[in-house]
Structures are given as C-alpha cells and as structure tokens.
Amino acid sequence: MPGIAVGRFDDSFSFGSLKAYIAEFISTLLFVFAGVGSAIAYAKLTSTDTALDPAGLVAVAISHGFALFVAVAIGANISGGHVNPAVTFGLAVGGHITLLTGLFYWIAQLLGSIIACFLLQFVTGGLAIPIHAASVGAFQALVMEIIITFALVYTVYATAADPKKGSLGTIAPIAIGFIVGANILAAGPFSGGSMNPARSFGPAVVSGNFSDNWIYWIGPLLGGGLAGIVYTYVFMDRDHDVLVSEV
Template sequence: MVKLAFGSFGDSFSAASLRAYLAEFIATLLFVFAGVGSAVAFSKLTDDGALDPAGLVAVAVAHAFALFVGVSIAANISGGHLNPAVTFGLAVGGHITLITGFFYWVAQVLGSIVACFLLQFVTNGKIPAHGVASGMNALEGIVMEIVITFALVYTVYATAADPKKGQLGIIAPIAIGFIVGANILAAGPFSGGSMNPARSFGPAIVSGDLAQSWIYWVGPLVGGGLAGLVYGDIFIGCHGPVPTSEAYP
C-alpha cells in the first residue's frame, strides 16, 4: 500500500532540510553538467552531431560516472536523490514526506536548469533536449521510461533504502550509476534514456523545446512510484514512522 505522508513545514524548513536542498541542487547541477555536457562535446567532435554507437557509449559512461559521484557526494546530507522520480518513489515507500520531497524537486530542477545555462554559456553549443525517436509515439516513449525508471528506483531501494541492505549500501552509488548507464545504452536510441524529469526539463527549458518534456515527467514518475510501491510493500514490508531526510539512506 502507498505510505505517503504529508509532513510539516517546520520539519521541511529545518537546518538539516535546508542543507539537504542545497546538496541536491549542487549534486544535480554537477550531474547534469557532465551528462548533458558529454552530449554537447560529442556534437562538437563530430561533423553532423548524429549520435553513433560510440557516442551512445560515451554518453552512457559519462552519465554513469557523473551519477556515481553525484550520489556519493550528496548521500550523507540529502540521501543523494538527484532525481524527482527517485524522490517520488521514496515518498511512496514512506522514506520522505511530500512537503520535503517537493522542495527536493525544486532544488533538482533548478540545479538542472542552471547547469544547462552554464553549459550553453561556456560552450556556445546547442543544448540537446530529450525526445522520442522517429517512428515512436508518445505512449511508447512513456512505457520505455516507466520500465527503465522502475529499474533505477528499484535499484535505489535494494542498495540504499532497504534497512536490511547491510554492507551492500557501500556499493549503492556504483550500482545506481551502473543501472543508469546500462539503461541509457538500452533506451538512448528510442526514448533518450532519461529516467529523470530534472535531467530532461533543464535542457528543455534552455533549448526552448518543451514539446515532449511532459513524457519525461509522466514516464519516470510512474516508474519510480511503481518501484516504491513494489519494493516497499513486498520486500521491506513493515512500515515505521517516516524518517527525516537526513535519516536516508
């Protein structure tokens, strides 16, 4: 069952919560700067900017490395979400309140937007926005994003949020980075392999291409919510009081 908790504004504006929002902003900014920057750099190094197999691998590896670092540097402060879908999935499982989660979203989206504006400024390059591939429709793109985001948030639960994780928690940032890199390799040519509304929304805002940005909110949020429901109910089972953001992971 869904374990959503509204929370209180007092808890959401505590010193610990404000530090968590700042940590999410910085970590998301650094992740998006490296991830989107890898795509911009590839376009700079090729004549037509078309993403070939080597470029797909390079972008996937860059995202995996950047997310591994981003989760690691924010984990002890905010939990290292860097992704509204991860935050929503954890809220569904009762690991963060809705009010605090909303401010996580704000910090994550602002971090992504600032990262893309910085990239545009320093590279004078076009910021690529996510969109489904030619021949795919919106529903197919949403389903793809649901599946790969489910895999990401399920991994977050298994390696970071599960109270029985034990020593497995040590490798959580690596596992999370790996699943993102693998999913980009699988879904990149089709839906773009976002799994992250903030990662897609920043480039959409800066590029002015918002036509398909809704896909990258609907798909990842549904996938993240399903993962929180499945892992939280079936594998964690019991539900205690909702912890503060500093208690996760």
C-alpha cells in the first residue's frame, strides 16, 4: 500500500523532474489564461457579473472544462498533468508523488497562474482581473469547495491514478474537464467554484485583492486530501503504478 513520502533533493532536481515542473507551469498558465480570460471576455461583452449571470456561468464552466481537458492532456505524459495544487496534494497523500516534488509542482503551478493573469491584464488593456469570491457565508463556501474538490480529485484517482483503470485512462483528461465544468455550474454562484488554489491565487495576486482567498486554499486542500485518503486506502488493494513525474 503506498504511503506519504518526503522525497530526496536529487530526485526532485533530476532532469525529468525539471521537465515536469516546466510542464506544470505551461499547463497551468494556459488553463488559467483561458479560464480567467473567458470571464473577462464575457464581462466586457455584456457588462454583467459573470458568476451571477446564467449565460455567463455556462460560458465560464465550458471554457474551464475545455481548457482543463487540454491542459491535463498536454501535461499527462510529462508531469502527470496535475494543473492544481489540490490535485498534487491529493496524490501526495496517496503516495503518488513525494512531498518535496509536490512542493516544486506547487511553485510551478502558482507561477503559471500569476503570469497568466499578468498577461491577461496586459493584452486586455488593463481590464480588471476577476477573483473568486463567496456569495454565501465563509463556512458554507468552505464546505462547498471541500465537496467539489473531493469530486475532482476522486475523478483523477479513478481515471488516471488507479492502476486498475485500464483503457479508462484514455478518457481521464476529458473526465477531469467534465467534472470541473459541472462543479462550476453547481458551485459558481455560491463559492465561486474554484477547486484550485492556483486558479484563485493568480488573480488575487494581480488584482491585489486577497479577500476570502483562504477559502480557496483550505477547502480544496481538505477536499483533495480526503479524496486521496479515501480512494487510496479504501479502493487500492495493491501498490500503485509510478507516475511519469516520479520516474
């Protein structure tokens, strides 16, 4: 049964690991650019609050789902296509990536998100970068983020990390994109539907507004970690296959 591993510096700074960090940076940058960009574009075209407008919510959910599908697919063979600190944490809890390597994944993901938002601010002529914000109480938003991130990371385990997945692994990127799109439709008007600390952190940095940002760290990490524990220790009955990022 896999377990949490701290890791070694020589492994985390190997050539393969460095390529994985670059892949995570690029995938996260592209995902955040498309996701945040879709919210900016809709707000510009309609002058409405995207999260509270039905058509805007659908547009943003579809954009995030499509973008994540691509971001996971292009990174899968290099880094595992995490594109999300909560996914990395959930996989670390299950022993699929070391804590040290996971920390560098986090750095790459956060940098990718921040730079994506700076690029969006530049190419849109200085338009405001929208941040995630809760329209319900902080505790309700926190629970919502725990639930939807659990669903995301559980999907990652079932379709990508489980050695018994077989041919199901070929649809992992689209399944992951679908669950994110569906969760945004369900949670967007309430918690914002983040599921991803990097997706929330980049806009907060560029806008300078960290209001409620803690929700989008604690909620996703708790949900992702819980999914990793449940799937690993309940449904995995043998050692996992090593992910590409750990080779």
